Amino acid sequence: MTAIRTARQRARDEVTRTIKDEARRRLAADGAAKLSLRAVARELGMVSSALYRYFPSRDELLTALIVDSYNALGDAVDEALERRADADPCARWVGVCHAARRWALAHPHEYALLYGTPVPGYAAPDDTMVPGVRLPLALTVIVREADRAGRLGPPEGGPLPDEVREDLAPLTVEQVPGLSPETLAAVLAAWAQLLGLVSTELFGQFNGAVTARERFFEHAATRLGRSVGLPPPTGERTGEPTTGSD
Amino acid sequence: MTAIRTARQRARDEVTRTIKDEARRRLAADGAAKLSLRAVARELGMVSSALYRYFPSRDELLTALIVDSYNALGDAVDEALERRADADPCARWVGVCHAARRWALAHPHEYALLYGTPVPGYAAPDDTMVPGVRLPLALTVIVREADRAGRLGPPEGGPLPDEVREDLAPLTVEQVPGLSPETLAAVLAAWAQLLGLVSTELFGQFNGAVTARERFFEHAATRLGRSVGLPPPTGERTGEPTTGSD
DNA sequence: GCTCCCGCAAGAGCACTGCTCTCGTTTATG
DNA sequence: CATAAACGAGAGCAGTGCTCTTGCGGGAGC
Numbered sequence: 119m120t121a122i123r124t125a126r127q128r129a130r131d132e133v134t135r136t137i138k139d140e141a142r143r144r145l146a147a148d149g150a151a152k153l154s155l156r157a158v159a160r161e162l163g164m165v166s167s168a169l170y171r172y173f174p175s176r177d178e179l180l181t182a183l184i185v186d187s188y189n190a191l192g193d194a195v196d197e198a199l200e201r202r203a204d205a206d207p208c209a210r211w212v213g214v215c216h217a218a219r220r221w222a223l224a225h226p227h228e229y230a231l232l233y234g235t236p237v238p239g240y241a242a243p244d245d246t247m248v249p250g251v252r253l254p255l256a257l258t259v260i261v262r263e264a265d266r267a268g269r270l271g272p273p274e275g276g277p278l279p280d281e282v283r284e285d286l287a288p289l290t291v292e293q294v295p296g297l298s299p300e301t302l303a304a305v306l307a308a309w310a311q312l313l314g315l316v317s318t319e320l321f322g323q324f325n326g327a328v329t330a331r332e333r334f335f336e337h338a339a340t341r342l343g344r345s346v347g348l349p350p351p352t353g354e355r356t357g358e359p360t361t362g363s364d
Numbered sequence: 365m366t367a368i369r370t371a372r373q374r375a376r377d378e379v380t381r382t383i384k385d386e387a388r389r390r391l392a393a394d395g396a397a398k399l400s401l402r403a404v405a406r407e408l409g410m411v412s413s414a415l416y417r418y419f420p421s422r423d424e425l426l427t428a429l430i431v432d433s434y435n436a437l438g439d440a441v442d443e444a445l446e447r448r449a450d451a452d453p454c455a456r457w458v459g460v461c462h463a464a465r466r467w468a469l470a471h472p473h474e475y476a477l478l479y480g481t482p483v484p485g486y487a488a489p490d491d492t493m494v495p496g497v498r499l500p501l502a503l504t505v506i507v508r509e510a511d512r513a514g515r516l517g518p519p520e521g522g523p524l525p526d527e528v529r530e531d532l533a534p535l536t537v538e539q540v541p542g543l544s545p546e547t548l549a550a551v552l553a554a555w556a557q558l559l560g561l562v563s564t565e566l567f568g569q570f571n572g573a574v575t576a577r578e579r580f581f582e583h584a585a586t587r588l589g590r591s592v593g594l595p596p597p598t599g600e601r602t603g604e605p606t607t608g609s610d
Numbered sequence: 611g612c613t614c615c616c617g618c619a620a621g622a623g624c625a626c627t628g629c630t631c632t633c634g635t636t637t638a639t640g
Numbered sequence: 641c642a643t644a645a646a647c648g649a650g651a652g653c654a655g656t657g658c659t660c661t662t663g664c665g666g667g668a669g670c
Contacts, residue, residue, distance in 0.1 A: 126647090155627085170628095175629080176627095282580050285579075311557035314560015315560065333525050333528050336525070337528055400655085401658090402657080412656095413620070
């Protein structure tokens with residue numbers, strides 16, 4: 119009975135997926151704030167109360183969408199990561215950053231759902247943790263593989279305060295073994311700063327100032343990669359040996 | 365009659381201020397998403413329709429709160445800027461970053477109103493532009509005064525793409541004369557990245573990873589300052605000449 | 611001083627929302 | 641076959657933003 123899953127169960131999965139699809143559509147149209155269960159139900163030709171058989175509340179529906187969105191972003195990022203598996207570390211870094219930004223621009227409301235204002239009484243359940251770290255994890259992969267290839271320098275900036283070093287120590291041994299606390303701190307900061315670049319552009323804060331957004335972002339992402347210790351692309355002399363010629 | 369403003373007008377201003385105060389209180393309590401006109405009116409002992417004599421819509425009320433919040437943040441930042449008027453440029457930079465973060469932590473919902481998910485159909489009116497640039501403007505002030513004191517190096521990272529240089533050229537002559545496009549681009553990016561650091565922490569994205577938040581932020585802010593060309597604090601040898609010994 | 615008018619608060623009402631409960635019906639299982 | 645679980649539909653509750661009408665009262669003009 120667990121093999122074929124009763125016809126009812128399959129119908130349930132089908133309806134669940136249909137609801138999520140329609141919800142995603144309405145999310146893309148109007149944003150999370152105006153996503154209404156009733157509208158989704160109306161569009162699906164059912165009555166609002168029927169939706170509660172599938173999602174106990176509106177927030178639960180949003181959680182499901184959040185997980186899906188994290189995974190969609192994660193897929194886009196991983197794809198960029200693997201497509202450039204043999205490329206220069208810096209090029210990989212910029213490629214992953216570009217993939218994240220592009221996904222955000224293509225799905226602004228979903229991005230806002232992930233990294234925008236959290237809904238008031240809502241605490242992200244653990245289900246969102248695993249897919250939520252896929253983007254920062256992709257960044258660490260680049261750095262670790264660059265390190266393994268002997269192409270990772272020390273991160274830019276001053277020495278890491280002891281308190282931060284001790285704070286990040288457990289993470290370095292559990293999650294990303296082989297990475298120095300300095301580099302991990304730099305990657306975490308770069309991740310947050312990457313989100314800042316994307317959010318600031320997407321939420322309209324650059325409106326009066328920056329118009330060459332893609333180029334501006336690329337330049338910023340490149341500097342971000344360099345700040346974590348990735349070398350400039352091989353064979354290219356940028357004319358400005360920032361991290362020294364050592 | 366324009367001098368004293370008729371008693372009616374004064375009463376109107378009084379009520380307007382009272383409404384905004386109560387709205388701000390409810391905003392701090394429940395967040396922008398659940399800010400309801402009816403609740404504000406109820407708390408004030410009036411009926412909801414009466415509020416529409418003062419604010420034509422809920423979004424207009426939010427706009428008023430946004431302007432106030434931008435100014436509150438701007439005041440906090442300017443205070444930090446002037447208190448360290450004679451300090452080291454890098455210390456000033458970090459001080460301003462700290463002031464922004466502290467204000468955000470103290471007023472999370474107001475910060476979210478400014479830099480979080482924009483409300484769906486809402487376009488920020490021009491009233492919000494001037495107070496909205498006070499934070500990035502404070503950052504440019506630090507950099508410009510450091511430059512005037514001969515203590516500003518070139519920003520870290522590769523050369524600025526021509527497209528970005530031309531894009532930012534008008535800004536450099538109109539808004540921040542005397543700043544090179546390279547530095548302006550670095551400051552704009554640093555601003556967005558600063559928002560990223562604050563938002564990521566405030567919106568709970570660091571939850572499982574970083575616990576020594578203040579120190580982590582300070583370190584990241586310091587690196588940010590260095591990335592725009594500010595020198596490390598005088599008299600301190602950090603032992604790592606990142607931007608070269610030129 | 612009197613009247614007229616306009617700003618104001620109140621209330622009813624509309625079209626929504628999330629969510630709960632009940633009521634038959636359908637479906638799967640013992 | 642019978643029983644229990646799952647299901648869709650509908651009514652209903654409390655709340656929302658917003659509009660419209662009504663009546664009151666103070667300020668302005670005669």
